Amino acid sequence: MGRTESRFSDGSGVVIAQARELEAAAAAAEIARQLPADGLAMILVFVSPSYDPHQFSAELGKVFGAIPVFGCTTAGELAPDGWGDNSIVALGFSALDFTVVARPLLDLANFRIEDGRRIGSELRQELARSGPTGSDQKSFGLLLIDGLCQREEAVMSSIYASLDNIPVVGGSAGDGLRFEKTWVFYHGEAHTDAAILILLKTSLPFRLFKCDNFEPSATKMVVTEADIERRVVKEINAEPAAEEYSRAVGIADTKLDMFSFASHPVLVRAGGAYYARSIQQVNPDGSLNFFCAIDEGMVLTVAQARNPVTATRDLFAETQAEIGDVSLYLGFECVFRRLDAEQHQFARDMSQLYRENHVVGFHTYGEQYRSMHVNQTLTGVAIGKRSASA
Numbered sequence: 001m002g003r004t005e006s007r008f009s010d011g012s013g014v015v016i017a018q019a020r021e022l023e024a025a026a027a028a029a030e031i032a033r034q035l036p037a038d039g040l041a042m043i044l045v046f047v048s049p050s051y052d053p054h055q056f057s058a059e060l061g062k063v064f065g066a067i068p069v070f071g072c073t074t075a076g077e078l079a080p081d082g083w084g085d086n087s088i089v090a091l092g093f094s095a096l097d098f099t100v101v102a103r104p105l106l107d108l109a110n111f112r113i114e115d116g117r118r119i120g121s122e123l124r125q126e127l128a129r130s131g132p133t134g135s136d137q138k139s140f141g142l143l144l145i146d147g148l149c150q151r152e153e154a155v156m157s158s159i160y161a162s163l164d165n166i167p168v169v170g171g172s173a174g175d176g177l178r179f180e181k182t183w184v185f186y187h188g189e190a191h192t193d194a195a196i197l198i199l200l201k202t203s204l205p206f207r208l209f210k211c212d213n214f215e216p217s218a219t220k221m222v223v224t225e226a227d228i229e230r231r232v233v234k235e236i237n238a239e240p241a242a243e244e245y246s247r248a249v250g251i252a253d254t255k256l257d258m259f260s261f262a263s264h265p266v267l268v269r270a271g272g273a274y275y276a277r278s279i280q281q282v283n284p285d286g287s288l289n290f291f292c293a294i295d296e297g298m299v300l301t302v303a304q305a306r307n308p309v310t311a312t313r314d315l316f317a318e319t320q321a322e323i324g325d326v327s328l329y330l331g332f333e334c335v336f337r338r339l340d341a342e343q344h345q346f347a348r349d350m351s352q353l354y355r356e357n358h359v360v361g362f363h364t365y366g367e368q369y370r371s372m373h374v375n376q377t378l379t380g381v382a383i384g385k386r387s388a389s390a
Helices: 003-007 025-033 052-065 114-129 153-161 240-248 258-261 308-323 333-342 347-356
Strands: 014-019 042-047 069-073 077-078 083-086 088-094 096-107 138-145 168-172 185-187 189-191 195-202 206-211 214-227 232-236 266-270 273-277 279-282 289-290 298-307 324-335 359-364 367-369 372-374 378-386
Touching: 003 114, 003 266, 014 025, 014 077, 014 333, 025 052, 025 088, 025 289, 042 096, 052 069, 052 185, 052 189, 052 195, 069 138, 069 195, 077 088, 083 347, 088 096, 088 359, 096 185, 114 153, 114 195, 114 372, 138 153, 153 168, 153 372, 168 189, 168 308, 168 324, 168 378, 185 195, 189 347, 206 367, 214 240, 214 273, 240 289, 258 279, 273 298, 273 372, 289 324, 308 324, 308 333, 308 347, 308 378, 324 367, 333 359, 347 359, 367 378
Parallel strands: 042 069, 138 168, 324 359
Antiparallel strands: 014 088, 042 088, 069 185, 077 083, 077 359, 096 195, 138 195, 168 367, 185 189, 206 378, 214 232, 214 298, 232 289, 266 273, 266 298, 279 289, 324 378, 367 372
8 A cells, every 4th residue: 555545544535734843844844744745636725824925835836746735824723633823734635536626816806707707617617527427426616715805705606606506615814813914825826815716526425514603683783884895884873883883782882802893793694594794893983894795784683692612513413414424624714703712711612622523724814605705604514434335
């Protein structure tokens, strides 16, 4: 049995690696020691902003040569040993189990809907022509995107309409809690104001998932003035936004900070379901910056929290009941979920739960789920194991 075969002998199809070396070259070498040298369809990397993005991307390109490497910077890592920071998490996808095609979306500031539709359609057709075919081959997509581009909704809606029901999950790149600049990686180069669409085809069982721990309350608010392009809400219920938000959720506006917003998101109803909308910051003029698209006339519902550990444990049980043994949960989790868990003393339990269930990925500035861009949510894809007879 060769090196590549031995790494995938458990039937998982994915090998996980983690690096903590401080220098980019040493970190890339540490990842290389843990992943197969060949037989990989792609490598995904989630990189702490403590590393220089250009240097690390170039170093990993040198190490793995022709194997495609994609990824992004993080607001924290979902590592094999639980929640972490200042590290790199990497996943190697076996070419025996996955067919992978990918395309970058550059210059998102000038992104056009027709560009997204064209790229999605071309990539879907490329995937159909690639690798094995048959009823046992199913597809899903991953989208990694600059977390500060404010274009997630436009990108998601345009590509999703062109993918012929291929479901998509993903995350918006982060840079810790600085909110300055985020990066995505494509073939040895780091890009900002960009996204990467990856489509995968596999015979392994998988299940897309979405998990949050909020329920709607009876308290409603209406956005009455907003700068839609900048995701800034100026007035709620015809009152200054920060002041009215504080009154509705029951906190003093002088105490508004990231922890306040993490504990008190608002919900938006779409398609019969509620989705969280997180606030990034309060501005000096009393307006509020949101992580997701907003609009005048939008109804915001104050959220009620429930135990996040229980909600997440229920998700894992449901997934295992549907697809059997899960080799890993590739997860994209809002950094505000982590802040809220830390504030309410759930962080240790959540980190342990993730470690026990093999959740790997990164903390995000927003999550993608099917056609939606959401906040304060854990989204992703659970990947099962190859059957013993395969």
